Amino acid sequence: MQREAINDVSPFLDLPPLSAAEFAAIEDQVAALLHTEADVIVTQGEALLPLEAAIRGAAHPGSTALNIVTGPYGQTFGNWLRSCGATVVDLAVPFDSAVSAEQVAEALRADPGIDFVSLVHAEAATGNTNPVAEIGAVVREHGALLMLDAVASVAAEPLLTDEWGIDLCVIGGQKAMGGPAGVSAVSVSERAWERITANPAAPRRSYLSLLDWKERWTDAGRAVLPHAPAQLEMLALGACLDRIAADGLPAVIGRHRAAAAATRAGVRALGSLSPFVTEDAHAAPVATTLRTPDGLHAGEIAARLDPALPVQPGGGALAASMLRVNHYGAAASLDTVRACLAGLAAATDADAEPALAAAGAAWKANVEA
Numbered sequence: 001m002q003r004e005a006i007n008d009v010s011p012f013l014d015l016p017p018l019s020a021a022e023f024a025a026i027e028d029q030v031a032a033l034l035h036t037e038a039d040v041i042v043t044q045g046e047a048l049l050p051l052e053a054a055i056r057g058a059a060h061p062g063s064t065a066l067n068i069v070t071g072p073y074g075q076t077f078g079n080w081l082r083s084c085g086a087t088v089v090d091l092a093v094p095f096d097s098a099v100s101a102e103q104v105a106e107a108l109r110a111d112p113g114i115d116f117v118s119l120v121h122a123e124a125a126t127g128n129t130n131p132v133a134e135i136g137a138v139v140r141e142h143g144a145l146l147m148l149d150a151v152a153s154v155a156a157e158p159l160l161t162d163e164w165g166i167d168l169c170v171i172g173g174q175k176a177m178g179g180p181a182g183v184s185a186v187s188v189s190e191r192a193w194e195r196i197t198a199n200p201a202a203p204r205r206s207y208l209s210l211l212d213w214k215e216r217w218t219d220a221g222r223a224v225l226p227h228a229p230a231q232l233e234m235l236a237l238g239a240c241l242d243r244i245a246a247d248g249l250p251a252v253i254g255r256h257r258a259a260a261a262a263t264r265a266g267v268r269a270l271g272s273l274s275p276f277v278t279e280d281a282h283a284a285p286v287a288t289t290l291r292t293p294d295g296l297h298a299g300e301i302a303a304r305l306d307p308a309l310p311v312q313p314g315g316g317a318l319a320a321s322m323l324r325v326n327h328y329g330a331a332a333s334l335d336t337v338r339a340c341l342a343g344l345a346a347a348t349d350a351d352a353e354p355a356l357a358a359a360g361a362a363w364k365a366n367v368e369a
């Protein structure tokens with residue numbers, strides 16, 4: 001494939017560097033979005049950068065981590081934790097459900113030495129979401145640090161970082177925020193800073209170092225940026241934060257909630273496919289995963305769809321039996337949900353009309369909820 005050359009004057013080129021004040025203002029907007037008073041570090045890379053930085057900052061030989069696995073990202077975190085020399089207790093639940101606070105409390109009781117907990121809020125890949133408020137309360141009572149991957153939940157569902165006791169909250173711009181993938185952020189609580197500062201194995205003088213940002217940027221009064229800002233991504237992140245503020249966060253969250261409810265209701269009316277996540281309360285607002293009928297490969301259904309639709313087969317072991325409808329960002333709309341349902345109806349020889357009617361009713365009930 002050849003990409004089209006940009007020969008006209010491009011808005012991407014010859015940009016002045018972003019100032020320290022502009023960078024700090026964007027961090028403050030992220031802090032407001034996360035409902036946190038903690039330090040927010042905007043990291044210049046895809047969200048895996050702050051996720052790895054948070055784990056390598058907090059974990060070390062001698063520490064014990066409870067790694068909650070509700071999808072593929074949990075597996076990645078476990079591997080990083082082990083490579084830091086931490087003892088890892090994996091708490092895995094079936095990917096079509098959510099972990100409960102009781103399960104987490106039980107795992108913490110079984111191993112009082114656990115001092116770090118990693119959790120994914122919403123999993124776009126499996127379509128589930130976990131009850132972070134309740135889990136945060138049991139983790140705080142135990143005294144461990146809580147790291148949350150909120151990449152697929154920020155702006156799609158409530159995210160109350162301080163109230164829920166999240167010590168390291170990681171977000172990326174590319175899902176419900178409708179922003180760039182090349183910039184991300186992490187909030188760091190006072191307790192988390194203490195742990196990372198005291199960890200001799202925490203990255204220092206490294207691109208993965210949160211401590212470098214603390215020393216050279218946050219504690220230094222955010223006056224001079226430690227290195228050149230990725231101005232394109234930062235401008236795009238600023239623009240999507242401004243747009244969320246203009247639309248109102250509750251309205252953005254409402255669109256995502258309604259898109260998930262409408263997709264689930266529509267799919268149930270179709271009959272040819274079924275929601276992969278069985279309970280509505282466990283379903284993520286960013287993406288709805290679907291179970292394909294026996295004998296029909298997800299790739300075969302996907303191949304019959306208009307490639308412009310945000311529907312893709314599942315990843316890894318779920319590639320044959322799962323389809324994923326991504327309804328985040330601009331796609332969190334009734335039009336997109338209707339187009340996906342109509343496409344899925346045609347691809348599975350089902351009647352679209354009842355599905356479209358059910359989706360419309362669910363959209364209306366949820367967007368106004």
Ligand SMILES: *Cc1c(COP(=O)(O)O)cnc(C)c1O
Pocket residue numbers: 046047048073120121122123124125149151152172175181
């Ligand atoms: C999307 C997502 C990320 C970011 O990873 P990508 O591979 O860039 O999509 C991280 N965590 C979760 C839970 C996500 O859904």
